[in-house]
Amino acid sequence: MNLRIPGPTPCPPEVLEAVGRQMINHRGPEFAEMLARVDKGVKHVYQTKNDVALLTSGGTGAMEALVVNTLSPGDHVLAVSIGAFGDRLASIAETYGADVVRMKLDWGKGADAAEIDKALAADSKFKAVLVTHNETSTGVCNDLESIAKAVRKHGDILLLVDAVSSLSSVPLPVDKWDLDAVASGCQKGWMVPPGITMVSMSARAWKAYEQSKMPRFYFDVGRARDFAKRGQTPWTPAVSIFYGLDVALGILLKEGLESIYARHERCASLARNGAKSLGLQLFADQRYASNTVTAVKVPEGVDGKELTKVLREEYDTVLGGGQQHLAGKIFRIGHLGYVQEADIEAVTEAVGKALPRLGFSPSRAAAS
Amino acid sequence: MNLRIPGPTPCPPEVLEAVGRQMINHRGPEFAEMLARVDKGVKHVYQTKNDVALLTSGGTGAMEALVVNTLSPGDHVLAVSIGAFGDRLASIAETYGADVVRMKLDWGKGADAAEIDKALAADSKFKAVLVTHNETSTGVCNDLESIAKAVRKHGDILLLVDAVSSLSSVPLPVDKWDLDAVASGCQKGWMVPPGITMVSMSARAWKAYEQSKMPRFYFDVGRARDFAKRGQTPWTPAVSIFYGLDVALGILLKEGLESIYARHERCASLARNGAKSLGLQLFADQRYASNTVTAVKVPEGVDGKELTKVLREEYDTVLGGGQQHLAGKIFRIGHLGYVQEADIEAVTEAVGKALPRLGFSPSRAAAS
Numbered sequence: 001m002n003l004r005i006p007g008p009t010p011c012p013p014e015v016l017e018a019v020g021r022q023m024i025n026h027r028g029p030e031f032a033e034m035l036a037r038v039d040k041g042v043k044h045v046y047q048t049k050n051d052v053a054l055l056t057s058g059g060t061g062a063m064e065a066l067v068v069n070t071l072s073p074g075d076h077v078l079a080v081s082i083g084a085f086g087d088r089l090a091s092i093a094e095t096y097g098a099d100v101v102r103m104k105l106d107w108g109k110g111a112d113a114a115e116i117d118k119a120l121a122a123d124s125k126f127k128a129v130l131v132t133h134n135e136t137s138t139g140v141c142n143d144l145e146s147i148a149k150a151v152r153k154h155g156d157i158l159l160l161v162d163a164v165s166s167l168s169s170v171p172l173p174v175d176k177w178d179l180d181a182v183a184s185g186c187q188k189g190w191m192v193p194p195g196i197t198m199v200s201m202s203a204r205a206w207k208a209y210e211q212s213k214m215p216r217f218y219f220d221v222g223r224a225r226d227f228a229k230r231g232q233t234p235w236t237p238a239v240s241i242f243y244g245l246d247v248a249l250g251i252l253l254k255e256g257l258e259s260i261y262a263r264h265e266r267c268a269s270l271a272r273n274g275a276k277s278l279g280l281q282l283f284a285d286q287r288y289a290s291n292t293v294t295a296v297k298v299p300e301g302v303d304g305k306e307l308t309k310v311l312r313e314e315y316d317t318v319l320g321g322g323q324q325h326l327a328g329k330i331f332r333i334g335h336l337g338y339v340q341e342a343d344i345e346a347v348t349e350a351v352g353k354a355l356p357r358l359g360f361s362p363s364r365a366a367a368s
Numbered sequence: 369m370n371l372r373i374p375g376p377t378p379c380p381p382e383v384l385e386a387v388g389r390q391m392i393n394h395r396g397p398e399f400a401e402m403l404a405r406v407d408k409g410v411k412h413v414y415q416t417k418n419d420v421a422l423l424t425s426g427g428t429g430a431m432e433a434l435v436v437n438t439l440s441p442g443d444h445v446l447a448v449s450i451g452a453f454g455d456r457l458a459s460i461a462e463t464y465g466a467d468v469v470r471m472k473l474d475w476g477k478g479a480d481a482a483e484i485d486k487a488l489a490a491d492s493k494f495k496a497v498l499v500t501h502n503e504t505s506t507g508v509c510n511d512l513e514s515i516a517k518a519v520r521k522h523g524d525i526l527l528l529v530d531a532v533s534s535l536s537s538v539p540l541p542v543d544k545w546d547l548d549a550v551a552s553g554c555q556k557g558w559m560v561p562p563g564i565t566m567v568s569m570s571a572r573a574w575k576a577y578e579q580s581k582m583p584r585f586y587f588d589v590g591r592a593r594d595f596a597k598r599g600q601t602p603w604t605p606a607v608s609i610f611y612g613l614d615v616a617l618g619i620l621l622k623e624g625l626e627s628i629y630a631r632h633e634r635c636a637s638l639a640r641n642g643a644k645s646l647g648l649q650l651f652a653d654q655r656y657a658s659n660t661v662t663a664v665k666v667p668e669g670v671d672g673k674e675l676t677k678v679l680r681e682e683y684d685t686v687l688g689g690g691q692q693h694l695a696g697k698i699f700r701i702g703h704l705g706y707v708q709e710a711d712i713e714a715v716t717e718a719v720g721k722a723l724p725r726l727g728f729s730p731s732r733a734a735a736s
Contacts, residue, residue: 001390001392003390003391003392003393005393005395007604008391008392008393008394008604008607009391010390010391011390011391016388016389016390017388019387019388019608020384020385020387020388021384022369022371022378022379022384023371023376023377023378023379023555023561024369024371024376024686025371025373025376025686025688026376026562027373027688027689028680028686056424056425056426056429056562056563057424057425057429057586057603058424058586058601058603058604058605058606059603059604060585060586060602060603060604061424061425061586061603064585064586091585092585095583095584095585096583096585097583185604187391187604193391193606193607193608194394194424194604194605194606194607194608195424195563195606195608195609214583215463215464215465215582215583216463217428217432217459217460217463217464218425218426218428218429218432218587219586233426234428235425235426235427235428235429236375236376236426236427236428236553236555236562237426237562238426238561238562238563238606238609239376239561239562240387240561240562240563240608240609240612241563241606241608312396318392318393318396320393320395321395
């Protein structure tokens with residue numbers, strides 16, 4: 001099966017072999033050694049000297065951790081949303097009582113750093129900016145470096161980043177860009193089955209943590225930091241997924257960050273060019289095209305849900321559908337993690353074969 | 369390695385094989401089919417017709433879910449604590465703003481249903497009782513049936529139960545005992561690596577859910593219920609652990625609940641009698657002796673931490689230590705999940721060999 005959804009991504013065989021290992025004592029020396037290695041590797045990929053909490057949860061848990069560890073009820077925050085996951089981050093902040101101002105862009109667009117700068121300049125009460133780095137629902141990757149620069153102009157406003165589907169696949173130097181809390185998840189570019197998420201915390205974020213009054217227990221990153229010092233997690237961790245992450249980090253570090261980024265760029269180009277070669281249109285503003293997921297418009301007259309079904313059942317190719325109002329209107333190709341050019345060429349080939357069966361002639365469209 | 373801590377427990381090879389399988393689309397038909405099977409199996413083990421939410425977290429996440437899905441800040445609740453996990457459940461409720469009255473027993477003792485009855489009779493404002501079924505830190509299993517009867521005498525007070533280390537190993541008929549929300553975790557008697565937890569919700573609990581005002585997002589069981597109807601989880605689940613749980617449920621259902629309970633009883637008896645045969649004393653009030661974990665007092669003059677270290681390093685036997693003020697004073701034998709009599713006999717033998725090296729003569733003590 002060619003599984004090309006934007007996570008969970010396929011995993012290398014060595015990772016799966018590790019995931020299937022027998023249990024150990026999560027409060028014993030073997031786990032402590034593994035945790036130290038994983039912590040070091042994760043920090044390398046994050047390009048940070050900050051603490052990085054390792055949590056047992058799905059990506060949404062890490063997003064919740066961003067919020068509850070740094071904010072207090074009533075805090076005035078700017079939530080920049082360019083899609084489903086940006087909306088989710090804003091909803092989490094609202095759920096916990098933050099006073100959320102939403103900067104909501106049309107799906108497919110990227111956030112404009114100048115607009116964020118302007119919003120912060122117009123209202124000095126903002127305590128934090130919440131932003132999605134890579135919006136999985138639309139295939140848009142925000143220009144986080146520019147956004148970070150804009151936020152930093154306004155002093156100690158916190159910059160809280162959902163980088164679940166970008167970190168480890170595209171450049172994201174956490175310390176260089178001075179990002180305060182950054183969430184990722186191991187089922188994306190990290191090439192590991194889902195179950196572990198990460199949240200980095202800058203000195204500014206820790207200061208906010210000390211003052212933060214939102215309730216937190218399971219997702220308390222301070223407990224994670226304290227337990228990590230003695231080689232443990234505060235609560236029973238997903239040991240199998242740690243095994244996998246340990247091995248995956250070895251593979252990632254061996255390949256090297258620059259090579260990984262270049263490979264993702266090549267696969268993304270192939271996905272975009274492949275779709276265009278079939279006469280299809282890309283959904284996202286291409287100035288912000290994501291290197292981990294590409295959203296392609298379903299051509300008029302074609303049933304998008306039928307397309308992904310035919311691809312799955314007849315061509316062994318699993319793609320993502322559209323979320324919410326885009327259901328049936330786009331399909332999404334995940335090209336992150338354990339992916340090579342051939343995997344994406346196979347996707348283009350499969351889509352090219354499936355479309356005519358649903359009433360769309362790729363060659364005719366490409367020629368027109 | 370004879371891993372005999374009270375979770376994570378060792379897993380059967382078929383479970384580990386399943387855990388190591390390649391990823392699938394968590395929003396596709398294969399996952400939906402598996403989720404339906406797992407849901408059915410989990411409800412069978414819970415002996416319930418209630419909804420059971422399946423969450424990706426450690427056991428503490430399920431404990432948090434018990435609280436945040438049923439209570440509101442300011443709610444007056446009785447938290448019965450007989451050890452570290454009872455304290456934790458009370459702390460979670462306090463963290464989220466409940467007005468917690470603690471009924472705190474000495475570690476090693478079991479809760480008295482009559483005392484709970486009396487406390488509820490003396491104060492009509494209680495909205496919920498929080499209780500640990502099986503206290504992993506002390507090896508005490510509360511008489512939950514009697515406690516449930518006592519609570520039910522007081523009308524619609526919610527009974528929220530941490531059954532993380534008991535459910536699937538000892539009798540716990542959720543519907544028969546009319547329990548409102550019951551948490552468990554797959555790394556215990558379920559024989560699966562950690563990563564998935566369960567929370568059942570009675571009709572009374574769902575009514576409380578509708579009125580509950582504690583903030584919740586990741587652990588929102590209503591979202592889990594709604595997504596389960598379409599064969600999904602709201603957030604990316606630990607797919608590998610679902611694979612394992614699916615296979616483990618097949619093994620559990622084949623053995624049958626009564627046989628599983630009887631096996632745990634036999635292993636527990638062996639653990640207790642084995643310790644006594646070495647001249648050691650059991651920590652817990654034996655009227656409430658747990659069938660999943662046995663706490664044994666470290667004999668005077670012996671360094672408890674050294675004992676677990678020697679057992680691990682020289683006898684390939686991994687036991688739990690004491691928690692908090694019991695560190696070094698007790699050791700704990702886990703006998704739950706994938707366990708047979710021979711595993712526990714091997715523990716007794718190893719402890720019997722290790723003790724003389726630390727200055728304690730088992731035979732002499734047993735004879736005295």
